[in-house]
Amino acid sequence: MQNPDDGTRLYFILGNVILGLAAVMLFFFGTLWEHLGVVALLIWMVMAALGVYFISRGRDPSPPGPPN
Numbered sequence: 001m002q003n004p005d006d007g008t009r010l011y012f013i014l015g016n017v018i019l020g021l022a023a024v025m026l027f028f029f030g031t032l033w034e035h036l037g038v039v040a041l042l043i044w045m046v047m048a049a050l051g052v053y054f055i056s057r058g059r060d061p062s063p064p065g066p067p068n
Helices: 004-027 029-036 038-057
Strands: none
Touching: 004 029, 004 038, 029 038
8 A cells, every 4th residue: 555645755756856857957058059959948947847846746735733
């Protein structure tokens, strides 16, 4: 039986991996720009947006505080 927190943890980890790849992509952005042009910028923007989306989706929707 799966724990419901496993799904949120998976989204959080996936978001961090995608943002990490987007950060590494910035180190090679000059070369990528020479080969791909504006498409390199679009790929980076999509990766950053997806990373933030998955991190925010992985958050616990219940408000913090003592349980009722």
